[in-house]
Amino acid sequence: MLNLDKSDLRLFLLVAAALVLAPFILNPFPEGSNLAQFNAGYPDLMQRLVIFGIFAIGFNILFGLTGYLSFGHAAFLGVGSYAAIWMMKLLTMNVIPAIVVSIIVAGIFAALVGFISLRRSGIYFSILTLAFAQMSYSLAYSVLTPITGGETGLQPKINDPRILDAPLLDGATPTAGLFGIDMRASWQLSVGDWLFTFNFGYYFAAVVMLIAFYVSMRIFRSPFGMMLRAVKTNQNRLNYTGVNTRPYTLTAFIISGMYAGLAGGLLVAMDTQVGADRMFWTASGEVVLMTILGGAGTLIGPVLGAGFIKYMENVVSKINETVLHQWFYWLPDGLEDFVVSVIYPFVGKGWHLTLGLMFMAVVIFLPGGLMEGLRRLTQGRKKKADEKTGGAVATPAE
């Protein structure tokens, strides 16, 4: 089915199921309990998890397959976002044209940047892409203020042209939607103490991600993907055998840029605002972290990495001192203060520290990322099972 082999199909269905059931999976704790702090099943975060998942999938097509480490991918995300918001301001608040145009514009920009940067490889390539991204950021932040809104960014305004839309009702604000269905429309289901939110924007993004994931899967399994892997393994040898690798790497770069543009467009569709800091180099660095943390070159790893980082950023960063005191109120006073003061540096504003430690641990102990951890776990279990039945140990696939 879908031209996928059995194990890929299983992975695809697993991802689809996870996306559909995410509102349940991410909200395991009942409302009002102390652990509700760790719930992630609210629309904004679910949307972000999916969108940055798309961003990371795209980045992985370049980095995971060809080994070219782009340090400026946030530029494509930003360019896509600006394209999308302009479509909304000028054309219509419907998200379809915005997203289509954001992919096209990001693709064109990626072709330009890639054409220049791919003349070099290794660290020089990284530096070139970084330079382009920082250049785009500075332009957007100051020089191009009339187009980008500079520091304050762009938002849809009541008095924008929106030539395809009917005039707004009195007192209404422009909201992004899909043929009349508001992206923010949510339906809440409460079961006992649990509250689950099903958000239209999230499911829209989830469908897009599923398509993006499927395309990436097909690329991984295609002869083109094989060629990209060959580039990663030994580009010189390819060159010596008479293969011109540049068109392949450039195509990968453009595809990956288009994925970033798609993510940028979706960000705008969910939350109609663009700021230049979306293109800052730390945003480019973040997607590198996501990919490495999850497992570069694996299909689903980058999505896990993206989810992990966004979860940390949005959930752990909100644990403050008061919350900690609530958790440990049952300890004796002195001990309570002590425990809180030990944990406090790692949560709230210290979430970067926790993330850094996790990242170090993953890179040192699981060089293949979270995916390697998962594989070790499942293999370990398989091994045990095999030993019990006395069967032969399966040779690792990769």
Added chain:
Amino acid sequence: MSQFNFTRRGLLRGGAALGAGLAMPTIFTSQARASYLNEPTGSTVTLGFNVPQSGPYADEGADQLRAYQLAVEHLNGEGDGGMMNTFTSKALKGNGILGKKVQYVSGDTQTKSDAARASAKSMIEKDGAIMITGGSSSGVAVAVQALCQEAGVIFMAGLTHANDTTGKDRKANGFRHFFNSYMSGAALAPVLAKQYGTDRKAYYLTADYNWGYTTEQAVLESTEAMGWETVNKVLTPLAATDFSSYITPVVQSDADILVLVHYGGNMVNSLTNAVQFGLRDRMVNGKQFEIVVPLYSELMARGAGQNIKGIFGSQNWDWKLENQLGSRYIGTNAFVQSFGTKYGFPPSQAAHTGYVQALLYADAVERAGSFNPCAVVEALEGFEFDGLGNGPTLYRAEDHQCFKDVVVVKGKENPENEFDLVEIVEVTPTEQVTYPHDHPQFAGGALGTCNPGA
């Protein structure tokens, strides 16, 4: 799998199911929410404090959060009550807001609009916050204000100085207590004219982003109206740390005033460079060369150290106001007292504006008798009050900007301690900093109508 047999009944059934499925989200949103978003139904109400805890303004953010925590204590009737005792509106009783105990959630804006919006959204969607406040830069304030307008909660802006927040990006659900670029210009111009004369030539170094542009324009227009001449305006990149190459042309020009439209670390670096180049010892056209920094803060003064001495700027508020200028600024001492008792040092202006915004919101809810954002907007629009440290103040209905006196300060020559780096020179009265709401520097915006989010 690839064979489909359509029957009339199946198609009808499928169509009906699809239609119902598509209509579902809209049906439920209209029913699920009673009258407005995040209506507090229990015995508590949740406020969202969205401040920078990392990034360049982390110090301001930390101070703001302290002030918010203090405000929550006072609202709940703990502590000494702070400015609630001096506030002219007596609607607050120290039993929470409308009898509901105040709780809060905090988040990190990272001084990035995306992160700030994500954090605010999680407060609204996950924690059920009814009001969002905080922030330490205009980009973030504008972004979060727009979000709150869309979502349907009230936004009480923190430290944001650019005109745009209540100018072209003003929103019905957003309110700003802090002063703005225009007010800085209008307040500084007469004092500068008095100090340095009306026959001066000014050179501008401006940070290359929105706040820089609006502040430069404001100071330039106000001083030119006083008779000053503008020699040159140069934009400097925001990320610049070494301003030597921008200072050299100043020396070569015949300017006798340098206006540094920089904030935070930018200002600390550019001022240090300017002093190193000996600008302050120069004599041009027979006059002493002077430097002006339009927006000042204690925290910046601490960063600039010796170099700040004698340099003029403007502030929204200063903790010494009541002591030095008398009871017109009542409330200042009460706030400094309770802040000092709790944390051991005087509050910054970022803390003050945060505390006041929290109190003003709570008071508006009490007076309106409802948490409904539209009722709160109505209660705040055109609200006149006193006793919150700035003297008589008006929340103007047309653009949701507070109008009050502006403090003109300069770096103190002989500071006694690290909290006493700024000296109050003069206070420019409200009338001089008031402008019509459709002033060209603020044109192009529309409040729209309040959005209760239901």
